[in-house]
Amino acid sequence: MRVLKFGGTSLANPERFSQAAKLIEKAHLEEQAAGVLSAPAKITNHLVALSEKAALNQPTDTHFNEAIEIFYNIINGLHAENNKFDLAGTKALIDAEFAQIKGLLEEIRQAGKVEDKVKATIDCRGEKLSIAMMKAWFEARGYSVHIVDPVKQLLAQGGYLESSVDIDESTKRVDAKSIGKDKVVLMAGFTACNDKGELVLLGRNGSDYSAACLAACLDASVCEIWTDVDGVYTCDPRLVPDARLLPSLSYREAMELSYFGAKVIHPRTIGPLLPKQIPCVIKNTGNSSAPGSIIDGHVK
Numbered sequence: 001m002r003v004l005k006f007g008g009t010s011l012a013n014p015e016r017f018s019q020a021a022k023l024i025e026k027a028h029l030e031e032q033a034a035g036v037l038s039a040p041a042k043i044t045n046h047l048v049a050l051s052e053k054a055a056l057n058q059p060t061d062t063h064f065n066e067a068i069e070i071f072y073n074i075i076n077g078l079h080a081e082n083n084k085f086d087l088a089g090t091k092a093l094i095d096a097e098f099a100q101i102k103g104l105l106e107e108i109r110q111a112g113k114v115e116d117k118v119k120a121t122i123d124c125r126g127e128k129l130s131i132a133m134m135k136a137w138f139e140a141r142g143y144s145v146h147i148v149d150p151v152k153q154l155l156a157q158g159g160y161l162e163s164s165v166d167i168d169e170s171t172k173r174v175d176a177k178s179i180g181k182d183k184v185v186l187m188a189g190f191t192a193c194n195d196k197g198e199l200v201l202l203g204r205n206g207s208d209y210s211a212a213c214l215a216a217c218l219d220a221s222v223c224e225i226w227t228d229v230d231g232v233y234t235c236d237p238r239l240v241p242d243a244r245l246l247p248s249l250s251y252r253e254a255m256e257l258s259y260f261g262a263k264v265i266h267p268r269t270i271g272p273l274l275p276k277q278i279p280c281v282i283k284n285t286g287n288s289s290a291p292g293s294i295i296d297g298h299v300k
C-alpha cells in the first residue's frame with residue numbers, strides 16, 4: 001500500500017485535481033493506494049476567516065461565496081472531463097456543508113464568540129469536500145472506494161485545534177485487514193477525533209501529518225507528499241533562487257529543516273514514520289516525473 005497526500009495547490013482547480021486523481025489511480029494500479037487530501041488552496045483560510053469574522057460581527061459573504069465558487073469550479077471541470085462524474089450529487093454535498101456552515105455562523109454572530117470546538121468543525125470542511133469530490137471521480141471511473149473516516153478512526157489527544165494521533169489505537173480502528181484489496185482508499189487530512197468522539201484538528205498544515213499517521217496505521221511501503229515544488233530544498237526555492245534540491249535526507253535532517261520552517265513538510269510528519277522506517281517521498285504534482293526527495297533512515 002502506498003499513501004499519497006495532496007496539498008491545497010495540487011487540488012486548487014479541476015486540472016490539478018484531476019492530475020492528482022490520476023496519480024492516485026496510477027499508484028493504485030501498481031500497488032494499492034490511499035489518497036490523503038487537503039482542502040483546495042485558499043479554502044481553509046476562507047473557513048478560518050468565516051468564524052473569526054462572524055464572532056466580530058463583520059461581513060462574511062465574500063469568503064463564503066469565494067469558497068463555494070472554488071468547489072463549483074472544480075466539480076464543473078471534473079464533470080466536463082468525464083460526464084459520468086456525479087455533478088448533481090457532489091453539488092448537493094457542497095451546498096449541504098455550506099448551509100450548515102451558514103447556520104453555525106449565525107450562532108457565532110449571536111454569541112459574539114466562537115468556541116474552538118465549533119471552529120474545528122468549520123475549518124475542516126474543505127478536506128471533507130475534497131474527499132467527496134475524489135470519491136465521485138473514482139466512482140465515475142468505475143472504481144470502488146474505501147473511506148477511512150478520521151473522525152472515527154484516527155484517535156487523537158490534545159486540544160480541538162491541534163491534537164496528536166495515538167497510532168496504536170488508530171491502527172486498530174483503521175484495521176488494514178478489513179480493507180478490500182481492490183479498493184481505492186481515501187481519507188480527509190487535517191482531522192481526527194478525541195476520546196469523546198468529537199472532531200479535532202491536527203493543526204494548520206496538518207494534512208502531511210495525517211498522511212504519515214495513515215501510512216503508519218496501514219504499514220504502507222511509502223508516504224508520498226505531493227506538493228508544488230520538486231522536493232525538499234536547502235531553503236525555500238520561492239524565496240531563494242539558488243536553493244539546492246536535496247535528493248535524499250535522513251529523518252533527522254528532514255525534522256530539523258521542517259522545525260526551522262521548511263513548510264514543505266509539517267514538522268510532525270516524520271514521527272509516525274520512524275518506528276516502522278517508512279520512507280517519505282516529496283514529489284511535485286505538476287512535474288511528476290521528477291525524482292523528488294526521499295527521506296528515510298539512512299544516514300547520508
Ligand code: ADP
Nearest residue numbers: 007008009227231232233235236238262263264
Ligand atoms: P501544500 O499545499 O502542498 O501542503 P505547502 O505550501 O504547505 O504545500 O508547502 C510547499 C511550499 O513550501 C513550497 O511552495 C515552498 O515555497 C515552501 N518551502 C519552504 N521551505 C522549503 C524547502 N526547504 N524546500 C521546499 N519547499 C519549501
Ligand code: ASP
Nearest residue numbers: 038044190204205206207
Ligand atoms: N487545509 C489545512 C490547512 O490549510 C491542512 C493542510 O492543508 O495541511 O492548514
Ligand code: MG
Nearest residue numbers: 007205263264
Ligand atoms: Mg503543507
